[in-house]
């Protein structure tokens with residue numbers, strides 16, 4: 001079954017047959033190592049080359065980046081007169097995060113090797129503005145940008161030439177909007193005169209063409225698509241219905257048919273998301289107070305079984321990432337807990353990295369590059385890593401904190417099982433959150449249960465106990481490890497402070513779930529004492545929890561008044577994306 005799916009990732013044609021210039025096809029083969037286009041590339045590239053506005057909805061890791069970069073490069077190198085830096089920007093790619101910005105730039109840089117007169121560049125929050133200004137003044141032909149910084153330059157950098165702009169591409173369009181950048185995007189489109197208008201130039205070379213791409217297109221994208229795409233073609237066909245042999249004709253016909261009728265984009269709220277077929281998706285139901293112990297046990301098991309592998313764990317807040325990073329980097333376990341009594345090895349032996357929006361830009365870049373090149377590492381991250389990032393050979397994705405919207409689930413797990421490779425994912429849920437599985441089911445996402453008891457029973461115990469263990473909380477391994485975690489934290493003042501801070505922001509983030517998810521993730525159903533335990537804190541909720549809850553209630557009232565739910569979540573969770 002998995003093998004059959006792997007074959008269906010690629011089309012049975014070559015890049016040249018899609019209409020791309022031979023030199024570009026050579027680049028794709030020689031520098032990128034791409035022998036054949038993926039199915040989505042084979043579908044979309046001819047359409048993009050035809051000049052149509054296109055909306056691409058294809059599974060994670062199916063090669064969407066090249067889908068839009070290759071046709072743009074093809075067209076630019078094909079201009080009768082070579083483009084020059086003084087002509088300014090011809091193509092603009094808007095992305096939600098710094099990391100995605102760098103990644104797209106890297107791909108672009110490689111693809112442009114033979115076309116030195118087409119200049120790639122990027123602008124994003126965290127970078128030096130004056131250096132960016134200087135680069136813009138010299139001229140950047142294809143520019144990758146995050147929305148906040150782009151708008152800043154559009155308003156304040158007079159030497160930024162964009163009168164020749166022909167393409168605006170939104171990569172991970174829905175995420176840009178979810179982060180609350182809808183207004184900025186509208187302003188950008190207004191400044192660029194691209195609200196479904198043609199550019200003023202009559203020259204065919206400069207007719208505006210906009211593209212929108214994501215693995216998940218939800219209703220948020222409808223508005224953006226409707227204001228930015230002119231009579232678009234939508235690509236988002238069910239992979240299983242694709243017949244690779246006669247694909248070029250059938251796919252093109254079918255794709256054009258899809259939207260030709262109205263030119264209006266409308267994505268259903270219960271759309272089925274496409275996930276890599278070879279991805280093994282599981283969930284584990286864990287009582288709140290045992291969450292930390294189970295996370296460490298799962299990680300220990302994974303790295304013991306296979307010391308050389310890459311795993312990503314997703315958390316809801318920057319503080320939670322910091323806490324777990326500090327803990328896992330320093331916690332040795334209590335020797336009396338383990339059979340190897342004298343050992344002072346770390347409890348989870350691995351190279352551990354962290355990534356979130358509150359880190360310094362340079363540190364983010366360092367982590368991003370390190371996790372890309374490492375053969376074995378554990379990355380703890382917020383959703384800043386969920387979108388578009390292409391870390392090679394990630395074996396497992398753990399969602400320790402729920403992703404919220406099903407779209408986020410899809411993007412997080414999409415960091416593994418890319419381009420037909422194997423991968424597995426594990427979603428942590430508390431018993432009170434079990435309805436989330438139904439929510440995922442609505443989008444065609446089905447998970448099987450992880451055998452937690454079997455895992456726990458596999459660890460050595462302090463003393464041989466014959467009793468059959470019935471509950472997770474009362475399992476001696478869980479009790480012993482929880483105890484040692486709590487004494488570790490109470491003896492480490494610095495980490496304890498981080499734990500308390502993480503506890504507070506975790507509760508706030510938990511209450512920020514929106515819409516239908518509010519009835520699944522209910523703060524009032526949480527036992528704050530158990531939440532504290534999941535941060536290895538001995539303190540009762542009266543010491544830490546109540547004040548937090550009170551503050552939280554007041555804050556919610558204020559937030560309701562100003563109706564800034566989206567931006568609030570961004571701040572609370574401390575994402576620094578899109579700037």
Ligand SMILES: Nc1ncnc2c1ncn2[C@@H]1O[C@H](COP(=O)(O)OP(=O)(O)OP(=O)(O)O)[C@@H](O)[C@H]1O
Pocket residue numbers: 033034035036037038041058059060061062063064065066214215387388389390414415418419
């Ligand atoms: N034709 C191809 N042949 C081989 N590898 C390819 C091909 N096209 C893309 N790739 C590789 O596949 C991986 C995934 O590509 P990319 O990051 O563009 O996927 P994506 O669809 O944008 O994923 P996401 O939705 O997560 O952003 C990358 O490592 C890329 O280099």
